Amino acid sequence: MSSDLQNSLASPDFQSEELWGTVVAVQANYYQVKLDSKQNPEDKELKNQLQNLMPDPRNLEPMPDALLCTRRSRLKKLGQRVMVGDRVKIEEPDWQGGRGAISAVLPRKSELDRPPIANTDQILLVFAMSEPTLDPHQLTRFLVKAESSYLPICLCFSKTDLVSVEEQAQWEQRIQQWGYQPTFISLHQQTGLEALFDQLSDRISVVAGPSGVGKSSLINHLVPLVKLRVGKVSGKLTRGRHTTRHIELFDLPAGGLLADTPGFNQPDLDCHPKDLANYFPETRQRLADASCQFSDCLHQDEPGCVVRGNWERYEIYLVMLQEAIAHQQACDRQSRGETNLKLKNHHRGNLTYEPKLEPKKYRQISRRTQQHQLQILQDDELD
Ligand SMILES: Nc1nc2c(ncn2[C@@H]2O[C@H](COP(=O)(O)OP(=O)(O)OP(=O)(O)O)[C@@H](O)[C@H]2O)c(=O)[nH]1
Ligand SMILES: [Mg+2]
Ligand SMILES: [Zn+2]
Structure with a gap:
């Protein structure tokens, strides 16, 4: 018996008949689930040996890599959402038809909002040296x-x-x-x-x-x-x-x-002003080595600040801080019900308040928006 085969058989995933995979796409109420490779041995020889050892309909061709799944109604009732990236358990696989049903979702390690993806391990940020x-x-x-x-x-x-x-x-x-x-x-x-x-x-x-x-x-x-x-x-x-x-x-x-995510040129800055410094490695380093005099220091002109100083992106930090402060103020105003002003974002975080043209409830909704909203409702219903 090859050592690969021994490993496969020793694997608890394989022995316990449970079928697990990762959701790679969601469309309406269907989930494309890529099966864990251990359950789908690609190696032909290994597959044949396994078939002789333990006859299992799964080892008879064709064994698909992925199954198109629905969500068990029990999960629906529990309000358990299934996202791209989720680790899921599959029941009642129909190998011929390439179908299955999701019966459980593992707790998420992480959850991104935009794009909505669970269990992301890292963000690959791509910038061009030129053009743009x-x-x-x-x-x-x-x-x-x-x-x-x-x-x-x-x-x-x-x-x-x-x-x-x-x-x-x-x-x-x-x-x-x-x-x-x-x-x-x-x-x-x-x-x-x-x-x-x-x-x-x-x-x-x-x-x-x-x-x-x-x-x-x-x-x-x-x-x-x-x-x-x-x-x-x-x-x-x-x-x-x-x-x-x-x-x-x-x-x-x-x-x-x-x-992949669609490219956009200016991500929203919606963080709290006091969190901004955490998002610069330079400030994190400075704050790990020493602390500012005031615990709520925003690192502008407060006395005894260890962050303010001679580092390249400090100017950028200050510009973004103003934007984060303005955003925070807008949120505060909104929660106090002063909704007749809207925050307009100009180039590079230059923010101004402008009056809203009309109160929202009277604003005419375009046909396109209406159709869009209808689509959202339909999609959510299907979910
Ligand atoms: N010179 C050069 N051009 C490249 C290279 N890689 C991609 N491009 C070009 O860059 C342009 C944009 O590429 P895309 O892959 O569409 O860029 P994107 O980031 O997906 O853009 P969005 O979908 O709008 O977010 C295309 O014309 C590519 O041919 C490269 O290594 N060198
Ligand atoms: Mg693209
Ligand atoms: Zn400070």
Whole structure:
């Protein structure tokens, strides 16, 4: 008996007839579940040996990789939502028809809101060295947003073919001072990809980054059978409801799962002002070494502040802090019922209050919005 076979048989997952998998896509009330590989031995020889040892209808061809599942009504009654990324138990598999029913969901390790994905292990943040121009403010906004999920961040710079070796080295040094260890890749020159594969294997990663940096191109390269739309599509269009609702985890040939997200250029900054400093590695480091005089220090001009000082992104921190304060004030006003002002976000966190045109209840709803809302209701009903 081969040692692989012995391992497989020793595995409790395999012996106990339980069938487990990961939800890779959700559409209306159907869930695409990728089965754990142990239960789906691809190795032909191993499969044949197993079949002789313990005849099991599952070992008779064809054994699909994934099953299209419904959710048990018991789960529905419990209000148990099933998300992409969830680890689920499957009952009554119909191997011929490729169907099954989800009967249990494991507790989640993490849960992202936008995109809605459970058990994400890390965020792969992609920025281009050029085209679009690499802007430290925009990069920081994305980093702060990613940091606020408290998930590890894997920072990747694409399109290195468009800049000189010197320029790349300067950026590398700069980003390291911010507290990150970036990976540099070029799809056109096929460089840096191995290092990136290593960081993605055996994990669930979610790709984020502005429009046009090459996120879809990268996924198309990593997952040969997928053909995501590349280029030309403007960020605005790809931000539509369709793309955000139909989140899919792609199976990486070298192991691991990866989700694309539509690119957008300015993530919302909705964090609490006093949390902002936690989202900069530079401040985290300073606050680990010493504490500010006041425990509620926002690190602006308070006496005895250990954060204020000579570090590159401090100016960006201050701009974002003003925005976070304005956001907080808007939330406070809203909760006090002063809803006749709305917060308008201009370029780079420049915020102003503007009167709302009409009270919300009288505002005319466009036909498109109506249809959209109807679709949401229908989808939710199906859920
Ligand atoms: N020079 C260069 N161009 C690249 C590279 N990778 C991708 N591109 C180009 O960048 C453009 C945008 O690529 P996409 O993959 O659509 O970018 P995206 O990040 O998915 O954009 P959104 O879907 O709008 O968020 C395309 O024209 C690609 O051909 C690269 O390594 N070098
Ligand atoms: Mg894309
Ligand atoms: Zn301080």
